[in-house]
Amino acid sequence: MPADIAQETSQATADRAREALWRHDHASQALGIRLIEVGPGYCRAEMVVRRDMLNGFAIIHGGLLTTFADTAMAFASNSHGEMAVATSLGMDFVTSAREGELLTTEAREISRTRRTGLYDATITTGDGKLIAMMRGRVQRLVGKPVGGI
Amino acid sequence: MPADIAQETSQATADRAREALWRHDHASQALGIRLIEVGPGYCRAEMVVRRDMLNGFAIIHGGLLTTFADTAMAFASNSHGEMAVATSLGMDFVTSAREGELLTTEAREISRTRRTGLYDATITTGDGKLIAMMRGRVQRLVGKPVGGI
């Protein structure tokens, strides 16, 4: 098998990583985040804005928008089967979202080296309004499989 | 009264803003965040890492660390009595924190103009270990008092 094909991440690897990671991801589960699609370097998820996510201005807390996008980055960056942990991220808040709104986040891999990864994630509403944008970085732990023994 | 003294924010103003903001801050309350001190351009708060804050690696979800620091920035930046909303932030994750750990966040004002504000917030453990650092920016809404009328 040619080397460059061998290095591609298979959907099966992404599926296994997703399962191993999701099982213990109490935070994402507690927020009602639903994983819609996880593939090599990619994740799309949904979340409904609940009352206990609102800040003092009756809009979703910016930190919880960050949590939502960060979860998408976690699944996108761990999809290759090796552990990846976020080291830094930036968030830009474009429009506020209110209780009851259904939000979608989509994380994509911009770049990946042996030890690092760079990801962009957007958060939008059902009708395509841009809520926020995240850019995040991970450190990849070579030789440490996700959910590994 | 000299003009430059008149422009100082009083502790009383910070107290009123804190009350008005906290009353509806369902997100911070749901996470068990406790405000320890809020003053002009300053906020210190505490939070204990709970099981429902852990990610797939059994450490606190980076997004919830962000939420914690962002709450501190919200109280620091609204302390002047006019509404301030976060427009962007950056997080650096230095050390992970585990279930049961008591975390402290401290937000300080770096700079403030009529319409903008810049804040640094750190997250540390009880014994002073650095967990994460945030730098965030707010837009100040001139003429809009916190807690309305």
Add this chain to the structure above:
Amino acid sequence: MPADIAQETSQATADRAREALWRHDHASQALGIRLIEVGPGYCRAEMVVRRDMLNGFAIIHGGLLTTFADTAMAFASNSHGEMAVATSLGMDFVTSAREGELLTTEAREISRTRRTGLYDATITTGDGKLIAMMRGRVQRLVGKPVGGI
């Protein structure tokens, strides 16, 4: 004329802002930056990596990559005819570039309100290799025309 058309920025406005801004932009001129296209909320520019742009590792200094992308943001954000000044930016360095390489930067407007603007800029080589990504924010000075009287 319908209000929503009146608010659109014309190419003529972008052209006037470009001229007024470029005339005094000694820094961009000194770096040999060439503006290729400036339109409403958009700028594309080119720069060749010179010897006096190299850092101690014989690759282009990251700060000069930032300068290049920041120039593109300046022309994109001032294209609406009102002054816009950068308040913060983030850079991610993906691949290094060496002496003699021709680089292209492209800045696009992600979001714009009366007083703020959010921009993404990429830097690529001629053959489409991604060198760096910038995300930047401007404060728009209402009532202050670019090159204004």
Add this chain to the structure above:
Amino acid sequence: MPADIAQETSQATADRAREALWRHDHASQALGIRLIEVGPGYCRAEMVVRRDMLNGFAIIHGGLLTTFADTAMAFASNSHGEMAVATSLGMDFVTSAREGELLTTEAREISRTRRTGLYDATITTGDGKLIAMMRGRVQRLVGKPVGGI
């Protein structure tokens, strides 16, 4: 010799790294940057704002402020003797600076692991006015000495 002392970076190592790095740092030299002090995880440098550093608004180009702070981070992060390359940075522009002003930048190490480093750098004027703040991240290349064979 105890292990924890052996791991400390000596001033001699910082001096050697500084020399090796500065020799080829054409960009910093071309901008007239002067290194004032380089120690383990630390760098302080000066730069005078020249006419060819001004942008279209007759203030120093934000990208060149970034270059100045990034140079300080480069010397601080390479001071341990192993190569460190910037992977991302964030800049906040607080006050503008004009032609002829003498600026000082100071970079400090916030955190360092085997493969990563986190740095804060400030830029101030002679009388202590805050011009800009940078937070940057490096990847450390284990086993690659600065200026190494």
